[in-house]
Amino acid sequence: MTRAPERDGSGADQRYGVDPRDVVLGIFGYLEECFSDSGWRGCAFINGHAELGRQDPVIAALAAEHFADVERRLTAVCKAAGMPRHIGQVLALLVEGARVESAVQRSAQPARTARLGAAIVMSVYETTSSTDATAPDYTDIDQW
Numbered sequence: 001m002t003r004a005p006e007r008d009g010s011g012a013d014q015r016y017g018v019d020p021r022d023v024v025l026g027i028f029g030y031l032e033e034c035f036s037d038s039g040w041r042g043c044a045f046i047n048g049h050a051e052l053g054r055q056d057p058v059i060a061a062l063a064a065e066h067f068a069d070v071e072r073r074l075t076a077v078c079k080a081a082g083m084p085r086h087i088g089q090v091l092a093l094l095v096e097g098a099r100v101e102s103a104v105q106r107s108a109q110p111a112r113t114a115r116l117g118a119a120i121v122m123s124v125y126e127t128t129s130s131t132d133a134t135a136p137d138y139t140d141i142d143q144w
Contacts, residue, residue: 019081020077020078020080020081021081021122023077024074024077024078024081024091024118024122025115025118025119027074027095028094028095028098028111028112028114028115028118029111029115031095031098031099031102031111031114032108032111032112032115034111035098035102035107035108035110035111036108040102040103041103042099042100042102042103043066043096043099043100043103045062045063045066045067046063046096046099046100046103047103048062048063049063067092067096070092070095070096071088071089071092072088074088074089074091074092074095075088075089075092076088078091081122081125082125083122083125084125087121087122087125090121091118091121094114094117094118094121095114097110097114098110098111098113098114101113
């Protein structure tokens with residue numbers, strides 16, 4: 001079990017734009033395409049770990065590497081957009097949750113739902129226009 005580079009979404013920045021937020025949303029568009037494919041049976045790493053992860057440390061390590069790689073890539077995109085690291089962790093959870101739900105539901109809807117969640121989470125860190133001085137600063141935790 002190894003990664004197939006053409007299927008891991010790593011080219012999302014070329015397909016969906018260079019704005020980091022567009023790249024993130026594009027990843028969910030890419031997932032929707034994958035989930036719509038009649039051959040989609042879920043994430044091989046999630047499926048492999050569910051079937052063999054407790055008995056086979058190699059499978060468990062590959063799955064852990066996959067999850068870490070997804071989080072690392074999303075965290076790098078978030079950093080480029082000026083968002084904190086924990087947003088990358090949230091987005092990784094949305095990606096992996098969408099993968100599981102799509103396999104269970106046999107539907108692309110989880111990608112659309114996760115994309116909406118990603119947009120909402122990222123909107124907290126959108127830069128405020130200098131002409132809109134009344135907009136709240138949601139990044140200041142002391143205001144909450």
